[in-house]
Amino acid sequence: MASNNEPTGHNIKEDDDWVPNPDKLKPRVKKSFLATTTADPTPPPAPSYSSYTPPPPPPAPVVEAAPPPPPPVLEVVQIAPPPVQQAYTPPPSMPAPDFGSVGDGPAKPEEHWMKAYWRPAMGWLYMIICFMDFVGFPLLTIFLPIIFKPFGLTMPYQAWQSLTLSNGGLMHLAFGAILGVSAFTRGQEKIAKV
Numbered sequence: 001m002a003s004n005n006e007p008t009g010h011n012i013k014e015d016d017d018w019v020p021n022p023d024k025l026k027p028r029v030k031k032s033f034l035a036t037t038t039a040d041p042t043p044p045p046a047p048s049y050s051s052y053t054p055p056p057p058p059p060a061p062v063v064e065a066a067p068p069p070p071p072p073v074l075e076v077v078q079i080a081p082p083p084v085q086q087a088y089t090p091p092p093s094m095p096a097p098d099f100g101s102v103g104d105g106p107a108k109p110e111e112h113w114m115k116a117y118w119r120p121a122m123g124w125l126y127m128i129i130c131f132m133d134f135v136g137f138p139l140l141t142i143f144l145p146i147i148f149k150p151f152g153l154t155m156p157y158q159a160w161q162s163l164t165l166s167n168g169g170l171m172h173l174a175f176g177a178i179l180g181v182s183a184f185t186r187g188q189e190k191i192a193k194v
Helices: 033-038 113-151 165-191
Strands: none
Touching: 113 165
């Protein structure tokens, strides 16, 4: 069966005289099945369905009707208008405000805002200058090399030298004189008005 020495793959030995065994090609059938089929060749009778009776349907549920709702009760509601508020009258012990009369002359003009607020503005300015010269800028010179280091910039630390203390602290003397004298005169003005 094999030719030109080519393996066919149907036999391990690959010989030409191989013949299949006919006993091994037949399907295997159990002997008990053969014995029952050969003894009684007639099929069993088909079952009869004429005696089947379906079960009775379940009883329908009993639904009781709810009683009708009672009729609504009508009530008559009288809507009254809101009460009228009385006009405000001050108590007799309280004097009526005097808005001045025509014969009093012109009203006194108020102080200009710059004249009224230059002293507090000078005080706030002096506080900001002192804070930045003694706290803000020294901290900035301490942390600036640390901030620039991750960016590859090397910056040597230099100690902060106060700007306001140069020239013998003349700026502090000037601010002290201006603020001191203005506070004293403002106090005298307030005492005179009272």
